[in-house]
Amino acid sequence: MSWSSLIPATSFMPIQATEIAKEVDLLYAFLIIASLVSFVILIGGMTWFLIKFKRTSIDQKSAYITHNNFAEFLWSFIPLVIMMGIFYWGMVIFEKLRTPPEDIAAEIHVTAEQWAWTYRYANGKEFYSSGNDPMIVPAGKATKLILTSKDVIHSFYVPAFRTKQDAVPGKLTQLWFEPKQPGEYIVFCTEYCGTKHSGMMIKIKAIPSEEYAAWYHAEKKGADTPADLGKTLFAQKACASCHSIDGSRVVGPTMKGLFGSERKFADGTKAKADENYLRESILVSTAKIVETYPPAMPLFQGQLSDEDVANLIEYIKSIK
Numbered sequence: 001m002s003w004s005s006l007i008p009a010t011s012f013m014p015i016q017a018t019e020i021a022k023e024v025d026l027l028y029a030f031l032i033i034a035s036l037v038s039f040v041i042l043i044g045g046m047t048w049f050l051i052k053f054k055r056t057s058i059d060q061k062s063a064y065i066t067h068n069n070f071a072e073f074l075w076s077f078i079p080l081v082i083m084m085g086i087f088y089w090g091m092v093i094f095e096k097l098r099t100p101p102e103d104i105a106a107e108i109h110v111t112a113e114q115w116a117w118t119y120r121y122a123n124g125k126e127f128y129s130s131g132n133d134p135m136i137v138p139a140g141k142a143t144k145l146i147l148t149s150k151d152v153i154h155s156f157y158v159p160a161f162r163t164k165q166d167a168v169p170g171k172l173t174q175l176w177f178e179p180k181q182p183g184e185y186i187v188f189c190t191e192y193c194g195t196k197h198s199g200m201m202i203k204i205k206a207i208p209s210e211e212y213a214a215w216y217h218a219e220k221k222g223a224d225t226p227a228d229l230g231k232t233l234f235a236q237k238a239c240a241s242c243h244s245i246d247g248s249r250v251v252g253p254t255m256k257g258l259f260g261s262e263r264k265f266a267d268g269t270k271a272k273a274d275e276n277y278l279r280e281s282i283l284v285s286t287a288k289i290v291e292t293y294p295p296a297m298p299l300f301q302g303q304l305s306d307e308d309v310a311n312l313i314e315y316i317k318s319i320k
Contacts (some may be wrong), residue, residue: 001308017160017179017206023093024162031086058078073252091281096274097163100176105141106216109310112147112154112167112189115196122314123216134205138212139182146275147173148306155191158204172275179206205299230315233308245319252297253290259317264291 016022053062113117117129127133137143147156147167155286157164158177165175179185189200207215234240242251253263261273266289280287282304285297304312 014159016162017181017183018162018177019180020093020096021160021162023096027089027093030089034082034086051246054216063142097175100144100174101142101178103142104144104176105138106143106212108135108137108143108145110135110145110147110156111150111306112156112193112200113150114152114194115189115200116157117187117200117202121216122227124228125216129200134184134203135187136212136215137177137179137204137206138209138320139179139206141209142176142178143210144174144176146310147175148310150306152193153191154189154193154200157190158185158190159188160185164190172279174275179204182206182208226307226311226314227318228315230311230313233304233312234315239299252293255316255319257320259319263288265289266291275313278316279309282309282312306309 015026016025030045055062078263087136107122109120111120118126119128119135119136127135145165147165148171148215149169151169151272153169154167155164156167156175159240161177161179163177165173167173183206185204185206187202187204189197193200242256245249247254247256258273259278262270263273263277264270269288271288277288281297283301284296284299286299289295
């Protein structure tokens with residue numbers, strides 16, 4: 001019998017719609033059972049001692065008990081080992097939840113606001129949750145969401161996937177999931193965001209990957225995809241005068257192969273060129289100066305909207 005089988009998925013917990021949901025439930029079951037065992041040992045032991053060593057007369061004296069270093073070591077060391085094991089177990093699962101695989105089948109930009117979600121696909125399709133449009137994703141394939149917020153902190157939570165991530169104004173966060181089977185799964189906002197917070201429920205609709213491909217390509221990609229809009233903005237802001245797209249060196253670093261690469265900075269630190277790094281570098285170029293390059297790029301904070309920045313990032317990501 002496995003630990004996870006001790007928790008009925010249809011009653012006590014939501015369905016396990018992803019493989020990692022099983023791992024989360026397994027850890028959760030262990031914590032519940034370990035807590036129950038600890039409770040029984042502690043309270044049961046206290047009760048037994050109260051009964052066994054109850055004073056039977058007024059003048060009865062307790063026996064003198066000497067100090068026992070070995071006993072104190074055991075009741076400190078054993079819980080420490082168990083707690084460190086739980087910590088490591090949780091850390092492994094957390095890393096899996098936060099690290100998307102390489103073979104992402106769908107990438108969707110999700111923007112939260114009071115009190116709705118907007119989700120935009122790489123081919124330019126965009127949906128607003130107030131229209132009751134579900135978020136379409138492929139079943140059996142990994143989907144990555146890039147989250148942000150227009151106003152206050154929101155939180156994107158899918159109980160069936162056992163995954164949650166805050167959408168924070170001025171920052172890009174991400175989460176990923178891979179639904180095992182086609183179906184509809186409810187999304188909640190779990191960060192109180194105002195009077196209509198409870199109305200920010202949407203559905204994720206997972207469909208077979210073949211159907212998803214047909215749906216995704218049902219409308220021909222036009223010039224209004226995020227990457228295309230980013231390319232236009234790249235030209236309008238004369239970014240090419242300092243950043244090449246073919247790998248050649250000019251005033252600033254090339255955009256070719258930039259996304260996902262490791263960057264080394266003038267102060268000796270390093271960072272991965274992910275969405276947040278690109279966002280920061282576009283808006284506040286002096287925050288991290290790439291090694292061997294001058295701090296020549298102007299600041300664009302206040303000149304570009306969040307959508308402009310997102311489009312530029314999508315264009316940079318497309319330059320392989």
